[in-house]
Amino acid sequence: MSASVGFLVMAAPLLSPPPDPEASDSPPARKLGARRVLVVYGTRYGNTKRVAEALTRGLLRVPGVEVDCLPVEQVMGSPVGSYDLIAVGGPTEWHNASDPVRKFLGALEGRDLRGLRGFAFDTRYQTPRSGSAAKVIQRRLEQLGVGILMPSASGFVAPVPHPESEGMLLPRTEERFESLGEELAAALLL
Numbered sequence: 001m002s003a004s005v006g007f008l009v010m011a012a013p014l015l016s017p018p019p020d021p022e023a024s025d026s027p028p029a030r031k032l033g034a035r036r037v038l039v040v041y042g043t044r045y046g047n048t049k050r051v052a053e054a055l056t057r058g059l060l061r062v063p064g065v066e067v068d069c070l071p072v073e074q075v076m077g078s079p080v081g082s083y084d085l086i087a088v089g090g091p092t093e094w095h096n097a098s099d100p101v102r103k104f105l106g107a108l109e110g111r112d113l114r115g116l117r118g119f120a121f122d123t124r125y126q127t128p129r130s131g132s133a134a135k136v137i138q139r140r141l142e143q144l145g146v147g148i149l150m151p152s153a154s155g156f157v158a159p160v161p162h163p164e165s166e167g168m169l170l171p172r173t174e175e176r177f178e179s180l181g182e183e184l185a186a187a188l189l190l
């Protein structure tokens with residue numbers, strides 16, 4: 001008798017309906033089976049932020065993908081192991097990645113990043129000898145053991161404000177990064 005009472009007590013929570021996520025004030029937990037992406041960017045003047053946000057919009061167009069898009073200063077030293085994909089971007093400065101981005105990547109040294117996928121992006125001038133922060137970032141991610149999901153990409157800026165775009169980004173750069181975001185998400189879900 002007591003055994004069957006015990007069974008009922010234990011079984012009751014299993015039989016109750018799942019909690020209604022809409023009824024809670026707390027932030028939604030990761031959806032079952034969702035892929036989590038961290039888009040982390042360095043920026044001095046805002047161009048790379050705009051590109052990062054465009055990439056995020058594209059990623060979010062694909063159902064089953066959740067994205068945190070954050071400035072590098074905010075995630076410095078944070079664990080990134082709970083993400084499936086980390087997209088790291090920043091401005092090209094002196095043919096290299098900027099100091100905060102290099103510092104962020106340096107802090108990942110020694111972390112267990114097995115299974116993490118990566119993507120690198122930058123903004124820069126469209127000149128033959130510009131250098132590319134994205135190439136530097138991609139190489140660093142590879143050295144850290146992160147699997148590169150798609151080759152790095154650059155958003156180009158005009159050295160002076162361009163009449164057809166806000167700020168310095170060339171026209172249609174954000175649309176291109178939105179499409180790249182969709183492609184990345186699709187590749188992640190494969």
Ligand SMILES: Cc1cc2nc3c(=O)[nH]c(=O)nc-3n(C[C@H](O)[C@H](O)[C@H](O)COP(=O)(O)O)c2cc1C
Pocket residue numbers: 042043044045046047048049090091092093094095096123124125126127129130131157
């Ligand atoms: C200090 C400094 C150094 C730069 N060096 C380069 C460079 O070597 N190659 C390049 O293509 N662009 C270079 N740029 C241009 C930036 O990459 C470009 O303006 C970028 O879009 C800035 O991004 P942000 O607005 O996110 O800071 C440099 C800009 C600054 C301020």
